[in-house]
Amino acid sequence: MSEASWKKNRKHRSQLTRSQQRAAWGLSAPAMILLFLFMILPFFMSVFYSFTSRQLVVSAKRPTSFVGFTNYEKVFTDKVTRQSFFNTLEYTLILVPSVMVLATLLALLVNRKARGVTIFRLIYFSPQVVTMTVVTVIWSAFFSGMEDGLFNMILKSFGIPAQKWLQDPNLAMPCIAVMSIWQCLGMQMIIVLGGLQFIPEEIYEAGTIDGCTSWQELIYITIPQLKNILVYVFISNTIYSLKMFTQVFMLTQGGPSNSTTTLVYRMYEEGFTNKRVGRTSALAVVFFLIVLVISQVQNKVTEDK
Amino acid sequence: MAMAQNQTRKYVSNTLFYVLYVAVAILFLAPLVFLFVSSLKDETQLISDMTTMKAFIPYGKMGLDNYVQVFEKMDFLHYFRNSAINAIIQVAAGLLINGMMGYALGLLEFKGRKFLISLMISLTIIPTEAVVINRFLVAVNLGVVNTVWALSLPNLAIPMYVYLFYQHFRGMPKDLVEAAVIDGESYTGIFFRIMTPLSKPIYATVAIMSFIRAWGDLLWPTLVVRDNTWMTLPQKLRSLNDSVYTYWGQIFAFSAMVTLPILIVFLVFQKQFVQSVAMTGIKG
Numbered sequence: 001m002s003e004a005s006w007k008k009n010r011k012h013r014s015q016l017t018r019s020q021q022r023a024a025w026g027l028s029a030p031a032m033i034l035l036f037l038f039m040i041l042p043f044f045m046s047v048f049y050s051f052t053s054r055q056l057v058v059s060a061k062r063p064t065s066f067v068g069f070t071n072y073e074k075v076f077t078d079k080v081t082r083q084s085f086f087n088t089l090e091y092t093l094i095l096v097p098s099v100m101v102l103a104t105l106l107a108l109l110v111n112r113k114a115r116g117v118t119i120f121r122l123i124y125f126s127p128q129v130v131t132m133t134v135v136t137v138i139w140s141a142f143f144s145g146m147e148d149g150l151f152n153m154i155l156k157s158f159g160i161p162a163q164k165w166l167q168d169p170n171l172a173m174p175c176i177a178v179m180s181i182w183q184c185l186g187m188q189m190i191i192v193l194g195g196l197q198f199i200p201e202e203i204y205e206a207g208t209i210d211g212c213t214s215w216q217e218l219i220y221i222t223i224p225q226l227k228n229i230l231v232y233v234f235i236s237n238t239i240y241s242l243k244m245f246t247q248v249f250m251l252t253q254g255g256p257s258n259s260t261t262t263l264v265y266r267m268y269e270e271g272f273t274n275k276r277v278g279r280t281s282a283l284a285v286v287f288f289l290i291v292l293v294i295s296q297v298q299n300k301v302t303e304d305k
Numbered sequence: 306m307a308m309a310q311n312q313t314r315k316y317v318s319n320t321l322f323y324v325l326y327v328a329v330a331i332l333f334l335a336p337l338v339f340l341f342v343s344s345l346k347d348e349t350q351l352i353s354d355m356t357t358m359k360a361f362i363p364y365g366k367m368g369l370d371n372y373v374q375v376f377e378k379m380d381f382l383h384y385f386r387n388s389a390i391n392a393i394i395q396v397a398a399g400l401l402i403n404g405m406m407g408y409a410l411g412l413l414e415f416k417g418r419k420f421l422i423s424l425m426i427s428l429t430i431i432p433t434e435a436v437v438i439n440r441f442l443v444a445v446n447l448g449v450v451n452t453v454w455a456l457s458l459p460n461l462a463i464p465m466y467v468y469l470f471y472q473h474f475r476g477m478p479k480d481l482v483e484a485a486v487i488d489g490e491s492y493t494g495i496f497f498r499i500m501t502p503l504s505k506p507i508y509a510t511v512a513i514m515s516f517i518r519a520w521g522d523l524l525w526p527t528l529v530v531r532d533n534t535w536m537t538l539p540q541k542l543r544s545l546n547d548s549v550y551t552y553w554g555q556i557f558a559f560s561a562m563v564t565l566p567i568l569i570v571f572l573v574f575q576k577q578f579v580q581s582v583a584m585t586g587i588k589g
Contacts, residue, residue: 016486017415019491019492020413020414020415020492021415023409023413023493024409024413024414024415024418024492025415025417026493027405027406027409027492027493027496028405028409028421030401030402030405030461030462031402031403031461031462031467032406032421032462034461034462035428035462035464037443037447038443038462039428039433039462039464041439041443042436042437042438042440042442042443043431043435043436045439045442045443046435046438046439049439106329109322110326112322114319114322116326120326120329123330123333123334124329124330124333125578125579126333126334126337127337129517129568129570129571130337130564130567130568131520131521131563131564131567132521132523133521133523133538133542133543133563134340134560134564135336136546137340137542137546137556138336138337138560141339141355142336142339149355150355150356150357150360153357182333182336185333186333239432242432243432243434245523246523246524249523249524249527250523250546264434264524267434267437267438271437271438271441272528277438277439277442280438284434284437284438284439285435287432287434287435288431288435291430291431291435292430
């Protein structure tokens with residue numbers, strides 16, 4: 001290669017890199033600008049304001065000042081906020097195990113080569129397309145607290161007294177969990193089904209030769225092979241339950257007697273009803289840290305392969 | 306003899322499976338059947354039916370009266386238009402913006418690429434709920450509150466979608482890019498003219514995800530849209546549900562019409578729909 005053509009080639013190369021560089025940043029710019037404005041900036045604002053007394057509307061009467069860790073103290077001492085942690089935990093403890101067990105059972109049920117089985121998969125999946133606001137409208141009709149509500153009439157036919165459902169502090173959260181499970185179960189089933197179909201046929205064949213019963217097959221082959229998928233279902237549903245808001249906002253507004261105030265609903269109340277940006281930001285930071293820890297658990301558990 | 310027995314057993318177990326399939330299907334479908342059946346019933350009959358299993362059976366005086374009322378009295382089309390415009394902006398502009406960045410991260414070499422990839426992965430962890438109040442303050446400062454821009458702009462760039470596009474484009478052959486560059490195509494041109502047409506499935510997947518998200522969101526619209534001009538369907542449904550003066554039949558008709566568009570998209574694009582779910586499942 002002559003000196004001149006080598007130089008020309010190099011020049012051409014660097015031109016290419018430069019135009020690639022420019023194109024890449026140009027193509028990334030719109031997303032980056034929007035993410036900066038609506039994700040990164042608000043995130044750092046949350047951290048910053050969590051140490052201040054910032055109100056939603058700043059006035060001369062209520063200037064913003066640094067308050068140290070007061071807002072964080074309030075997260076754990078404010079009665080309703082503390083209650084919201086327990087409520088969210090209750091919801092998560094009902095929803096996540098139910099979804100994991102039921103989704104796995106459903107996936108096993110539809111993981112057969114039977115005629116028409118794909119149609120049943122679609123049917124089980126279909127509640128997923130119903131917007132959550134509509135889900136709550138439908139189920140609040142079933143969970144009517146009146147004597148002659150649908151579920152109360154069913155209870156009555158078994159001789160069980162009528163319940164107040166969503167107006168009963170002990171039952172409101174389980175009721176909300178039931179409708180949420182109905183909506184999301186089909187989707188989780190599809191995810192587990194995807195995992196089932198990844199399990200190599202040979203393992204089952206080896207099991208059959210060793211004289212495995214179907215129960216042993218499930219315990220020693222299927223579930224261990226599904227481990228990563230089940231961890232994923234566990235984590236994603238946990239995070240999903242921590243974010244629960246719409247159901248409460250539509251049906252109970254946190255009541256009765258704060259039994260359904262969730263973390264996100266509390267943020268809404270503190271931020272927009274009580275107009276305390278500082279306190280809301282502290283709660284938001286704590287909320288973020290919880291989600292962060294949980295999503296790191298997934299990485300740790302699924303890493304060892 | 307043994308074979309016949311085997312066959313009988315297979316037959317019985319098959320039948321049992323179908324019985325189970327149908328039983329579970331009824332559990333999943335009943336609330337939907339209830340919604341559509343009730344939306345067609347006359348209010349008096351609806352109220353008395355709601356206390357028994359008759360609630361699930363289409364019979365008696367049925368018609369589209371409730372729907373007519375929803376259009377005439379509740380101005381359904383106004384809220385539908387708002388929701389539709391918002392969803393179209395979010396889906397179309399979102400696909401473009403997230404797709405472009407995903408392509409840059411996946412196929413181009415540039416300084417800062419590694420940093421941007423890890424930034425995207427970190428951002429997928431931040432739940433929007435954790436930034437929502439300060440995102441609201443940003444929207445206020447931008448002066449977009451009560452406009453369609455407040456609804457859509459913050460929901461265009463989604464780290465998860467950028468990541469899905471990045472994963473997709475990373476799997477595309479780099480030779481395609483190099484060949485096109487030799488042919489004189491620009492890197493931006495390659496994205497629009499070569500890569501996008503080759504990537505329809507991932508676009509369909511992300512489009513479905515972002516449509517569902519845009520259509521159903523209640524928290525963010527509640528914060529940034531405080532008057533009627535840009536109020537969305539879920540917001541309107543909430544205020545109807547709260548009011549004691551609204552008829553059940555009309556609430557159900559309204560709900561049915563909120564559900565129908567997604568239901569239709571679902572029935573038409575079943576495969577992509579289910580795929581989009583499997584995708585989030587595997588990619589985490």
